[in-house]
Amino acid sequence: MKREIISTNNAPQAIGPYSQGMRVGDFIFTSGQIPVNPVTGELVMDIQKATRQSLENVKAVLEAAGTSLDKVVKVSVFVKNMNDFALVNEIYAEYFKENQPARSCVEVARLPKDSVIEIEAIATI
Template identity: 65%
Template structure:
């Protein structure tokens, strides 16, 4: 059964999609922009933006009863691949051991002209 995940600790969806979906033992988060759910302000510095996007992913996972340790795959969308190193430095602090598989791509444009968007797939044991 597909379960919709919704939490006030991550930004509300800005379109017709769920913050996350749980299906069986899998959790899929929608791409998370670096928007602070409390203020609505979007971080523009790549380090702060990476942190906020991952905090949003974490909040959705926690609402589903999981954590970042359950993440098996992430996809990172960057506005500028020159931000890759700085993003990696922050990203590594969220996955200090046994990191998930990951793709990182530069895209032409992200919603709200964000500098980053991150989505994740997690597996519950």
């Protein structure tokens, strides 16, 4: 199956040996997106603003691949503090209003750049 690297300037550049996204067949896999503003390089630390920025970064990678949030089938959310679950859900619900994808949300000990959240997605074309 053909593999194609997805790259965009509308999301933070990879900070390691990985791609922002990968297309394999009719599927798009995004790398985890932390809440870094791709224009300013600022790391957003307020959990609601950080959730929004991470989802905007995911959205940018998906759009660079020719798809959208409407085509997402699975989301993985990694949070620094599970007590933020309800606040994350408030923002998340704005992005996935209908046909909500399958999702996992787990608390982790540490994220890149000491971020408060990281989000990755799998979508179809």
